[in-house]
Amino acid sequence: MTTPAPTVLARDLTMTFGRTRALDGVSFELVPGVTGLLGPNGAGKTTLLRVLATVSAPDSGSVHALGLDPRHTDQRLDMRGRLGYMPQEPGFHARFTAFEFVDYVAILKELHQRRARHQEVRRVLELVGLGAVRGKQIKALSGGMRRRVALAQALLGDPDLLVLDEPIAGLDPEQRLRFRELVSQLGEGRTVLLSTHQTEDVVALAQQVLVLHLGRLRFVGTPLELAGLARGHVWQSQERDPGALAAWRTGTGQHRNIGNPPPGADLLEPTLEDGYLLLLGGDQVQEAAA
């Protein structure tokens, strides 16, 4: 099996806000499919997504997406025409109806022919299951519906690259399931970069994972590889192991510990979350030791 050609190439991205380094030499490649971007609050996820969406320019480093370099205005425009961006806070115009809002964004995306644009707006609203409420004002929609409106506008023009900033945050389980289903379909044939706090979303959707922490890329690989980082570092015990980096009581009444197990520990099969926690926790341990 051959590896598909990368659609996004990021090299040594650096971005600073005052004294804070939001991105610190970040390099990665994305291929078609869903890529999960994990990281705690303040890790730099939104900054990275804004750079990929051409909203911000990095202080240094480069991004090439879909064969285009956004440093050149013509190519940046082309790139914007081929990407869909769902910001963490889309900034809804509450008095617009769902249709009017998506139509407005469609105009900003230069879908200029009225009839074709309206068809496209109806298509994306149907795609996210909002066809029946397209005439409702956004302020009258539930939080989950608003997230779907935000996703709908990102889908305008059937983009090749989708950049979704925490699209599943705040949704109830049923809505999350629908969202996963939709994002999974979208990931077939196009590149989707999805940031989230939720490791289970990454497990469910992503073929590739990026872990960002304090502006640095800590991991690039598959979900299995991320989980594999914790192999031999997860064990269960009756009591919380004081030597563990993290430990919690599970539904079985046993404690699940992550860290360096004591000799003879009852090792468990690691999950992606274990790998993620170990990655971040290990870093914290090293920092403390230093």
Next chain:
Amino acid sequence: MTTAIEHDDRSPAAGSPGGVPAGARSRRSMLALAAVESGRLLRHPAVLAATALSVWLLWRWGRGTAPVLHYADIATQVPLAPLAGAALLATNLAVLRPHRDGAVDLYGATRLSLARRTLAHLLSVLPLVALGGILVVADLAWLASMPGSVGTPHLAEAATGLALIALGGCLGVLLGRLVRSVALAPLVLVALAFGSLTLAELQIGGHDQRPWTWLGTLLRAPPFDPPPAALLGRPATWHLVYLLGIGVALAALALWRSLAQARARRRAQVAAAMVLVAALAATAAAAVVQTRPTSSALAERRLAVVRNPAAELVCQRRGPANYCVFAGFEPQIDLWEPTVRAVVAAVPPAAAARALPVTVAHRVGLHRLIDEDVNLGVQEGQGPSGPMVAPVGTAWGRDGPLFELAHARLAASVAARLVAPTRGDGEEPQWTPCNAQAVVALWLGGQASPQAAEGISQAVTDPFSEILVFSHDPVLDDPQWGVRAGRFALTLLDRPRDQVTQTLWRNWDLVTAPETTIERLGEVLGMQPPSGADC
């Protein structure tokens, strides 16, 4: 520190799905955005409220004024000011929408440039300007359809209100591009409204006396009876150029700001800057021209008209009166004629035959446009046109206080000429404003129409008047009346008309004699006159 990336318009090489070049696609998208924004602008609550207010003001203004179209066009400007204010607020809110709602990131990932979006917001004001145009055209058409309508609207005067709306919209867009706060536009609007209204109040005395007031925006028509258009001398065209110049300058500045924010190509920025400079130059030139003093020729012509209006009037005989009006105002005679006929009908035929024909002469307050230090050659209370004139103005509408006062002014003046005719060529009429003669004349005036009677009542009950007048311009040669005589006339007007008519007609020579007192008139009528001094 990094900034959000915007972009300028780019070459046709940029993505052009559907075979449409990128430039054309961007232009069409901008027009689509302008259409959406204009729709939202027209539905904005502030615009809806302002439209209702403007319609009401136009109706209110038109209701109380004469249909003199070269004056009514000026009166369309202030009523459109609410729409201009609403345009300022609504466009500002529209420009700031992504900032207000936190959608800057979302907009930043789209293709349409900041400059195109700014242009779309500027273009979105045009339908609102068109709405203002519809209101102005409808108002002037309504006035033109009224009986007695005269004059022709001046295109520049009629377009000035529309320029104000455009100006408000451009200012709203510019403020939105300069400051990301919704608090600024209302503050600017309040400051502009205060400044404009102050200038307008200073201006209504006539632009000749304070030419610099033309640097303001709202320029009300001076509150006197409209004179012929040629004597107005308002620099309307230059004022329109001045306003449009400011509007284009504001638009160019907003565009230049957008291009600069987006770090657009220098060529585009230079083009916007050049438009800005050209607009400022046109504005400055128009400002200089519009504030020039009145030409000496016009000033002399006005003075001549004030000193000897008869020379400018054309006269025609209709029934019991000679009507002398400024050329072009002949259709208004039809408005005045029923009043004159009604007054004449209330006088004994023999007495009327002695007094007729009465001359009804057109009077306007043109002296207000003449510099204060110029000697008009007119004594206060003594008009320049001779004694045998019943003055009539052009403040003639359908109803309302102005109309009633105008009716009363004409009816009472005609009646005064009928009860105090001259006895021979060149002889002054023996008019005594504080005796029975004045009471009889006011009563006769009140017979002309309910509006005339109401106007007399208004003038008599005016608490600020020490003497009874229907026009506050001393040079307009209106007769004056004692307040006591007015109060007595009001009492008389409440009594049955036939009964009073019979008594007055039987004693006509006595009650119209200059020496007959109000007490004597009371005895004749069997009434107690009101107390107080005669004058």
